[in-house]
Amino acid sequence: MIVFTLVNERTDEVWVGTTREGVSPEARFKQFQEALALGIDHPFYEELKTFGPDAFSVNMFAAAEDPAELKMYLEEALETYGGKSLAGIKTVRPGTTNASLTPKPKSRSATTAARKSATQGKSRAGTKPVKEKLSSGRTGSAAKERRIKEAIEAEKAAIAAAKAKQAAEEAAEMRAIMARLDARGSTLRKR
Numbered sequence: 001m002i003v004f005t006l007v008n009e010r011t012d013e014v015w016v017g018t019t020r021e022g023v024s025p026e027a028r029f030k031q032f033q034e035a036l037a038l039g040i041d042h043p044f045y046e047e048l049k050t051f052g053p054d055a056f057s058v059n060m061f062a063a064a065e066d067p068a069e070l071k072m073y074l075e076e077a078l079e080t081y082g083g084k085s086l087a088g089i090k091t092v093r094p095g096t097t098n099a100s101l102t103p104k105p106k107s108r109s110a111t112t113a114a115r116k117s118a119t120q121g122k123s124r125a126g127t128k129p130v131k132e133k134l135s136s137g138r139t140g141s142a143a144k145e146r147r148i149k150e151a152i153e154a155e156k157a158a159i160a161a162a163k164a165k166q167a168a169e170e171a172a173e174m175r176a177i178m179a180r181l182d183a184r185g186s187t188l189r190k191r
Helices: 025-038 043-051 067-081 108-127 142-190
Strands: 002-008 014-019 056-063
Touching: 002 025, 002 067, 014 025, 014 067, 025 043, 025 056, 056 067
Parallel strands: none
Antiparallel strands: 002 014, 002 056
């Protein structure tokens, strides 16, 4: 389960949504684009109509392992970005049956056009750097906290090792300088 954001690059509005296992944020955004034609009344669809799908960038916020964690990340993303929730937005017309949702065979030109638009969407989403999710406070998972603490300790150890290496290099350089000075001083006395 993934929490993602859709950022309107023109208005800087942030919409926060979730996807289930096996559905990427880009695929979920594609579902919203396809549902636009159904005429569902919602502010997100109005914004999508006004600015078009190219105005939005899709970014992953966090991955959750269970529904409680998903809810926590969703609330955190809404709070962090001051975003609007995509939870509960319909992507099918009310009263639609599962039988009508089965995929229908596409013509070859439609498949090519779909692939082309999918690759354009991916390249757009890939151009914006994704900010790494940093933990603030308690994570709600002992295993995650342990991993975070281990990563912090490893980073501290790496910094300490780098400082020790630099000190050793400086000491070796100082010994070499002193040896040259001693050698020079002893040759002057012999003259």
